[in-house]
Amino acid sequence: MIEIIREERAKHGMERIVRVRVVNGALSGAVSDALAFGWECMTQEGEFKGVALDIEDAPLRVACGACGKEFEPEDNSYMPCPTCQEILGHDILSGKELYIEEIEADVPGDTDEAAASGSASCPRP
Amino acid sequence: MSKTVTIVRNVLEANERRAASLKDYFDGNKILCLNLMSSPGAGKTSLLERTLADLKGEFKMAVIEGDLQTDNDARRVAATGAQAVQVNTEGGCHLDSSMIQDAIAVLDMQGLDILFIENVGNLVCPAEFNLGEDHKVSILSVAEGDDKPEKYPLMFHLSSVMLLNKTDLLPYVDFSLEAASAHARKLNKDIEIFPVACRTQEGLEPWYAWLRTARAGKR
Numbered sequence: 473m474i475e476i477i478r479e480e481r482a483k484h485g486m487e488r489i490v491r492v493r494v495v496n497g498a499l500s501g502a503v504s505d506a507l508a509f510g511w512e513c514m515t516q517e518g519e520f521k522g523v524a525l526d527i528e529d530a531p532l533r534v535a536c537g538a539c540g541k542e543f544e545p546e547d548n549s550y551m552p553c554p555t556c557q558e559i560l561g562h563d564i565l566s567g568k569e570l571y572i573e574e575i576e577a578d579v580p581g582d583t584d585e586a587a588a589s590g591s592a593s594c595p596r597p
Numbered sequence: 598m599s600k601t602v603t604i605v606r607n608v609l610e611a612n613e614r615r616a617a618s619l620k621d622y623f624d625g626n627k628i629l630c631l632n633l634m635s636s637p638g639a640g641k642t643s644l645l646e647r648t649l650a651d652l653k654g655e656f657k658m659a660v661i662e663g664d665l666q667t668d669n670d671a672r673r674v675a676a677t678g679a680q681a682v683q684v685n686t687e688g689g690c691h692l693d694s695s696m697i698q699d700a701i702a703v704l705d706m707q708g709l710d711i712l713f714i715e716n717v718g719n720l721v722c723p724a725e726f727n728l729g730e731d732h733k734v735s736i737l738s739v740a741e742g743d744d745k746p747e748k749y750p751l752m753f754h755l756s757s758v759m760l761l762n763k764t765d766l767l768p769y770v771d772f773s774l775e776a777a778s779a780h781a782r783k784l785n786k787d788i789e790i791f792p793v794a795c796r797t798q799e800g801l802e803p804w805y806a807w808l809r810t811a812r813a814g815k816r
Contacts, residue, residue, distance in 0.1 A: 476606050490599045494608070499751050501725040502608075537786055549747040551783060560779060561786030564754065570608045570725075576601045 474514065476572055486577035491524040493573045498532040498548060500570040530567060537561025612726050615694035619729025622701075623712070629808075629815045630712045632728050634752055635736035636745075637718030640762040642670045643795035644736060644804075645713055649677040652805060656710035656812065661700045663692040663717045670715065680704055691722035694729060710812055720745065724752035732757040732811060739763050739770055743777035754784040758791065758807060765794040 477492060496504050504527045511525040531544045534551065538558035542565060545551030552559050607613060623630045633641045642662075649658055659680040662671040671683035682700045684692060697714065706712075714730065716723040724733070735756040737745050740763055746753040753759060759781050761774055778790050789807055793800040 473608050475611065476604070476608070480602065480604055480606075484602050486602070488599075499754070501721055501751050534784070548750055549744075549780075560782045562784055564784060568751070572604045572606050572608060574601050574603045574605075576599050578598070579600045579602070 473511075473572060474520070477520070477575060480572075480575055481577070484577070484579055485581070486575065486579055489520065489523045489575060489577040491526060491576040493526045493528065493575070495528045495530050495569060495571055495573050497530045497567040497569040499564065499567040502570050504529055528573070530569060532567035533565040534562035534567075535565055537563065609725065612694050615698060616727035616729045619694055619697055619701075621729075623729055623731065624815075626706060626709070627815050628706065628709050628712050629812045630714065630728070630730040631811075632714045632716060632723070632730035632733045633736065634716045634720070634723045634733060634756070635718060635738075636720050636741060639718070639736045639738040639741065640760075640795050641715050641718070641736055642673055644760065644762065644793070645674055645715060646677055647795050647798060647801060648713075648805070648808070649674065649679045651801065652808070653678060655809075657708055658711045658713065659704050659706075659709055661692075661697060661704075661712065661714045663696070663715055665689070665717060674715075686717055690717055690719045691726050692716050692728060693726045697728045711808070720749040720752050724749075724755055731815070734758045734760065736760045736762050737777060739766050739772040739774075743772045743774075744780060746777060746780035747783070750784055753781045753788065756781075756785065756788060758789045758804075760804060761790065761792045762795055764792045764800060765797045 496502055507527060508525060515521055515523050532548055533544050535542050536553035536558055537560055539553060539556045541553055541555040543554050551562060635641050645660060660674045662674060662681055662683045663686060664670055665686055665688055668683040671681040674681040682704055684696050684700055714728055733756045735752050737759060739761060761777060774792055781788050791800060791804045793804060
């Protein structure tokens with residue numbers, strides 16, 4: 473994560489990073505609480521000190537192996553189809569993902585930002 | 598004032614990139630690569646010992662052994678005559694694709710038919726890290742309980758094969774082959790399931806038949 477954030481910081485000319493938003497699927501294998509704790513440890517000091525981490529837990533979403541009905545099982549172990557009650561052979565549609573969705577940061581000279589703050593008319597060197 | 602920049606990048610993308618280049622390498626050299634995963638003690642090394650001994654006349658095989666410490670397993674596997682390289686993760690709970698790149702650099706890959714990767718004993722993290730393999734193979738021993746595929750869904754979802762090992766212990770444990778199979782098929786309708794007993798060498802032939810078919814698919 474740190475490597476990706478460094479790359480994106482350089483690419484977009486970010487200065488202070490405020491917040492990183494991560495999407496963690498129910499079946500990704502990564503535990504959100506552990507991720508949050510690890511992030512807290514990593515951001516005590518150094519270049520990312522104080523940067524917030526928002527974790528969005530994405531549910532498991534499957535298509536029934538018998539009738540194709542798309543649904544989100546209430547738990548990951550017993551997952552009967554709400555339409556036909558089938559419990560076997562469901563296809564996973566989403567829930568395995570683990571990705572950085574967005575980074576909130578100060579980006580100097582950004583046109584949208586400049587317009588919003590009323591400084592669009594300032595001459596640029 | 599700050600601005601939000603949309604990124605959408607897989608946290609494990611560095612591993613995925615290396616795994617893709619390993620997959621190209623295995624495909625280009627027509628090597629069948631299998632990633633063996635289980636909890637500690639389920640019988641990965643025993644399965645390899647039997648498989649390497651029984652099929653050594655048919656295939657040229659090599660093994661990458663992943664463990665936290667020691668080279669005990671690599672020595673067991675090497676005793677069958679197969680090439681083996683030990684990767685010690687020094688506390689790491691899974692293998693990643695950079696470790697596989699390092700390991701194949703020291704193996705003689707010339708003319709290899711099958712490369713087995715014995716992952717670190719763990720039902721969670723190994724499933725998250727692709728190693729460029731053709732198939733993931735999970736091993737569950739009957740002493741562990743038949744609800745393991747339900748508790749660790751990702752590993753069994755991603756596996757092409759589940760071996761149910763130590764069936765010689767079935768009279769002594771409360772383990773249902775049917776229940777374990779049903780749990781694994783919830784999120785993996787195509788998984789191949791082979792009950793085996795490595796100790797007594799029972800039930801191995803269907804596993805060998807699967808290996809031969811998978812191997813033939815790489816030519």
